[in-house]
Amino acid sequence: xxxxxxxxxxxxxxxxxxxxxxxxxxxxxxxxxxxxxxxxxxxxxxxxxxxxxxxxxxxxxxxxxxxxxxxxxxxxxxxxxxxxxxxxxxxxxxxx
Numbered sequence: 001x002x003x004x005x006x007x008x009x010x011x012x013x014x015x016x017x018x019x020x021x022x023x024x025x026x027x028x029x030x031x032x033x034x035x036x037x038x039x040x041x042x043x044x045x046x047x048x049x050x051x052x053x054x055x056x057x058x059x060x061x062x063x064x065x066x067x068x069x070x071x072x073x074x075x076x077x078x079x080x081x082x083x084x085x086x087x088x089x090x091x092x093x094x095x096x
Contacts, residue, residue, distance in 0.1 A: 002052055003055065006030050007030075010059060038079055053088065060072065
């Protein structure tokens with residue numbers, strides 16, 4: 001099963017990707033480091049192509065209140081649109 005982990009190169013995401021791969025899944029670590037930007041939408045369509053599951057464990061690059069709110073509103077909106085277009089069957093958006 002193809003599982004895309006948004007924030008997959010971060011502290012939590014990288015561990016999740018490793019565990020998923022150990023279980024035999026095709027786990028994709030999607031992050032700006034791999035060319036996937038949830039704020040701009042860059043790389044989302046390609047990363048989500050063929051995915052059954054999307055797990056979002058991304059985090060805001062800034063902790064200023066307005067910047068955090070903008071990050072999560074924009075990235076979540078972009079993800080939902082891309083997930084719908086890619087016909088992903090299961091999505092999970094986790095925030096720590």
